[in-house]
Amino acid sequence: MLVRPGIEDWKLVCRYTGQVLIGIACLIVLPALTAVAFREWASLVDFLVGLGAALALGSAMALAGATDRRPTWMHGMATAGISWLVATASPPSPIGSPGTTSSISTRCST
Numbered sequence: 001m002l003v004r005p006g007i008e009d010w011k012l013v014c015r016y017t018g019q020v021l022i023g024i025a026c027l028i029v030l031p032a033l034t035a036v037a038f039r040e041w042a043s044l045v046d047f048l049v050g051l052g053a054a055l056a057l058g059s060a061m062a063l064a065g066a067t068d069r070r071p072t073w074m075h076g077m078a079t080a081g082i083s084w085l086v087a088t089a090s091p092p093s094p095i096g097s098p099g100t101t102s103s104i105s106t107r108c109s110t
């Protein structure tokens with residue numbers, strides 16, 4: 001049986017996808033601290049830009065999906081898939097580091 005998701009379902013998925021993206025942004029702090037330790041200022045700027053973009057996008061998604069509902073397995077499956085796509089396409093993704101590739105389709109297919 002297929003379940004047709006409603007607007008409240010998508011809000012819930014958006015909320016948890018935003019939280020996953022905020023978590024990924026928090027992981028960018030470690031490479032940023034390493035860049036400071038090795039005095040790689042250009043890399044630090046890249047990490048901070050990616051961190052800010054991920055925090056902004058994740059916070060916006062989490063706020064847009066504010067709801068009191070509890071997630072079910074369907075929400076979890078959708079969140080996992082959409083989080084993977086958003087995290088891969090977002091700026092702090094290591095796949096999108098300068099010099100690795102310039103194509104968004106290549107970033108999403110690896």
